[in-house]
Amino acid sequence: MAQTTPSPAPTLTVAPPAAVALSGVGKTFELSRGRAVSALEDLDLHVAEGEFVAIVGPSGCGKSTVLRMVAGLERPSTGTVVVEGRSPRELARSHRLGVAFQEHALLPWSSIRGNVALPFHLAGRPVDAARVDELVRLVGLEGFESARPRQLSGGMRQRAAIARALVLRPDVLLLDEPFGALDAVTRRRMNRELARIWSEERITTVLVTHDVEEALFLADRVVVMTGRPGRVRHVHRVDFPRPREAAITRSPEFHEAVDLLTGLLDAEGTA
Amino acid sequence: MSAAARRAALATTGVLVLLAGAEAVGRAGIAGPSWPPLSEVAAHLLDADRRATVVRAASATLASAAEGLLAGVLVAAAAAFTGLLLPPLRPGLDRLAALLHAVPVIALAPLLITTVGREATPTVVAGLGAGFVMFVAFSSGLSLGGRRSTHDDVFDALGANRVRRLLRLQLPASVPTVLDGLTLAAPAAVLGATIGEWFGAPRGLGVLIVSAMQNFQVTLLWSAAACATALSLAAYGLTTALQRAAVRRMA
Ligand SMILES: Nc1ncnc2c1ncn2[C@@H]1O[C@H](COP(=O)(O)OP(=O)(O)OP(=O)(O)O)[C@@H](O)[C@H]1O
Ligand SMILES: [Mg+2]
Numbered sequence: 001m002a003q004t005t006p007s008p009a010p011t012l013t014v015a016p017p018a019a020v021a022l023s024g025v026g027k028t029f030e031l032s033r034g035r036a037v038s039a040l041e042d043l044d045l046h047v048a049e050g051e052f053v054a055i056v057g058p059s060g061c062g063k064s065t066v067l068r069m070v071a072g073l074e075r076p077s078t079g080t081v082v083v084e085g086r087s088p089r090e091l092a093r094s095h096r097l098g099v100a101f102q103e104h105a106l107l108p109w110s111s112i113r114g115n116v117a118l119p120f121h122l123a124g125r126p127v128d129a130a131r132v133d134e135l136v137r138l139v140g141l142e143g144f145e146s147a148r149p150r151q152l153s154g155g156m157r158q159r160a161a162i163a164r165a166l167v168l169r170p171d172v173l174l175l176d177e178p179f180g181a182l183d184a185v186t187r188r189r190m191n192r193e194l195a196r197i198w199s200e201e202r203i204t205t206v207l208v209t210h211d212v213e214e215a216l217f218l219a220d221r222v223v224v225m226t227g228r229p230g231r232v233r234h235v236h237r238v239d240f241p242r243p244r245e246a247a248i249t250r251s252p253e254f255h256e257a258v259d260l261l262t263g264l265l266d267a268e269g270t271a
Numbered sequence: 272m273s274a275a276a277r278r279a280a281l282a283t284t285g286v287l288v289l290l291a292g293a294e295a296v297g298r299a300g301i302a303g304p305s306w307p308p309l310s311e312v313a314a315h316l317l318d319a320d321r322r323a324t325v326v327r328a329a330s331a332t333l334a335s336a337a338e339g340l341l342a343g344v345l346v347a348a349a350a351a352f353t354g355l356l357l358p359p360l361r362p363g364l365d366r367l368a369a370l371l372h373a374v375p376v377i378a379l380a381p382l383l384i385t386t387v388g389r390e391a392t393p394t395v396v397a398g399l400g401a402g403f404v405m406f407v408a409f410s411s412g413l414s415l416g417g418r419r420s421t422h423d424d425v426f427d428a429l430g431a432n433r434v435r436r437l438l439r440l441q442l443p444a445s446v447p448t449v450l451d452g453l454t455l456a457a458p459a460a461v462l463g464a465t466i467g468e469w470f471g472a473p474r475g476l477g478v479l480i481v482s483a484m485q486n487f488q489v490t491l492l493w494s495a496a497a498c499a500t501a502l503s504l505a506a507y508g509l510t511t512a513l514q515r516a517a518v519r520r521m522a
Binding site for chain 1: 420421422424425426427428429430431435439440443446520521522
């Protein structure tokens with residue numbers, strides 16, 4: 001059943017420090033002629049070290065805004081965002097962040113290998129060719145190292161973007177609907193690949209998605225957000241053992257959880 | 272392929288119709304003695320001695336245009352990069368460029384003749400024309416206007432500093448726009464050099480045009496004009512090919 005608090009460990013009385021901590025975060029966007037829209041209000045979200053959290057919610061509820069604030073691309077209007085004990089910008093400046101957005105944002109003039117190696121260049125570090133090749137292999141793009149992004153399919157580009165996000169072994173990985181543009185079949189395959197990659201790397205991850213099944217398959221916790229202004233409505237703990245296989249998506253527990261979360265989202269959509 | 276062939280055929284037909292029309296107007300003498308039949312202009316250029324005169328003039332103009340273009344590109348790049356590194360200077364640079372561009376060459380010419388001299392005036396006028404276009408192209412190519420893309424977000428999140436952002440994002444991203452500017456700047460440089468030669472330069476197509484006009488050598492006048500047009504078109508064609516190749520590589 002859903003819980004909002006982590007199950008207490010017998011020897012541990014103090015909760016481990018959160019890798020990502022949003023406390024009382026609000027965000028107001030100024031629109032034209034003095035009008036403003038409140039995108040987020042009093043949002044609390046804590047992600048533990050090595051935890052995978054998925055955020056689902058109705059369109060426009062502020063999911064991307066949450067992610068952009070954790071990435072240091074947007075400042076909260078109220079409240080605080082702390083990542084690995086520092087400000088998000090500091091973490092970004094020390095090259096400890098991995099991001100993949102819905103738009104792959106690969107450099108069109110650069111090869112796939114060049115794109116995956118980009119974080120090394122931006123961090124001013126010598127390119128670890130073996131690591132780049134390992135990531136290219138991990139996302140199943142061997143043989144396409146010298147191809148340009150435009151020569152790849154949409155799904156391959158997104159895999160390249162994920163490889164780029166992972167290549168420096170970031171402390172925190174942020175994914176904003178990385179599979180948003182894909183068909184259901186490719187998407188499920190990508191989910192399995194991401195689950196496999198993630199169980200190898202175990203990076204603190206925040207994933208934004210519209211897809212409840214995707215969230216349940218990948219995450220340790222699924223956060224359901226309310227519509228504008230965005231808040232946390234519900235936190236669902238996912239207890240399927242890892243590494244997860246496609247088989248779990250056919251279990252009755254999985255279907256039950258999908259129904260529960262979909263119901264919550266539907267209620268949000270009509271509210 | 273057939274669509275491209277059809278387009279080429281249409282364009283060729285258009286040019287031929289235009290040439291035939293000009294020839295007909297010249298033969299009929301509708302536009303008076305200053306409009307010769309094109310065949311006479313061609314005959315003028317077929318004569319080896321006369322052709323040598325035009326070719327010598329054209330190579331002088333080409334040299335001025337090329338120097339002017341190069342100088343214009345370099346100065347424009349320097350100005351755009353200054354704006355990039357020192358944002359407070361940007362509005363001032365924009366206004367200076369617009370002002371230089373707005374002053375008519377006729378007004379500038381006496382000033383140029385007294386400062387840089389008759390010989391260098393064509394180069395400077397070519398450089399002014401090309402430089403303004405290139406300044407606009409560099410500025411918009413480097414996104415100095417401040418448009419943010421998802422690439423900027425990725426570079427921010429990956430902690431790119433200013434130099435690395437310039438080298439890995441802004442410069443490569445600016446190439447198509449800069450080359451786009453070059454396709455306009457190259458013909459502008461040819462035009463600028465030709466006009467610059469009107470103000471007492473020792474040689475060049477502009478000089479030929481002015482002296483042919485004063486001595487009523489109509490076919491020479493038209494030969495020089497045709498040659499200037501051909502240079503301008505060649506500059507455009509060459510830079511356009513370069514731009515297309517770059518876009519194919521970069522996009
Ligand atoms: N830069 C901005 N300027 C003004 N308003 C913005 C800006 N960015 C987001 N908003 C507003 O904030 C709200 C939340 O936007 P956000 O992109 O975070 O939603 P989302 O949950 O990611 O939606 P979706 O699921 O459709 O991607 C929206 O109402 C949007 O209009
Ligand atoms: Mg979004």
